[in-house]
Amino acid sequence: MKNENLQSLISELKKTSIENDVSVWKAVATDLEGSTQKRAVVNLSKIDKYAKDDETVVVPGKVLSMGILSKKLTVAAYKFSGQAVDKIKAAGGKAITIGELVKKNPKGSKVRVLA
DSSP: OOOHHHHHHHHHHHHHHHHHTOHHHHHHHHHHHSOTTTSEEEEHHHHHHHOOTTOEEEEEEEEEOOSOOOSOOEEEEEEEOHHHHHHHHHTTOEEEEHHHHHHHOTTOTTEEEOO
16 A cells, blocks of 8 residues: 555655756655665764754654754654654754655755755
């Protein structure tokens, strides 16, 4: 059984990639198309390690709450654990869906993908 929301998101990412000639959204779509067992699972500690303050980070998978987030970031992901969302907000950041980010930033400028 296919997840219709996921299929819709993948189509939107590919369409936006073509319309804006941006490869970042195609790469995220390709990651999401893969097997759920191979989909990215990223802890906040990894995001904190590699992201810079006020940056936008995209996780083509799930964000988990392990670790501490010490930076104010916008984190976009396919899924979040409840505690991860709480910790992102506590650090002054935002947790949004990938679809929301694509609508706000179709050019994909200043976006870091972590997988």
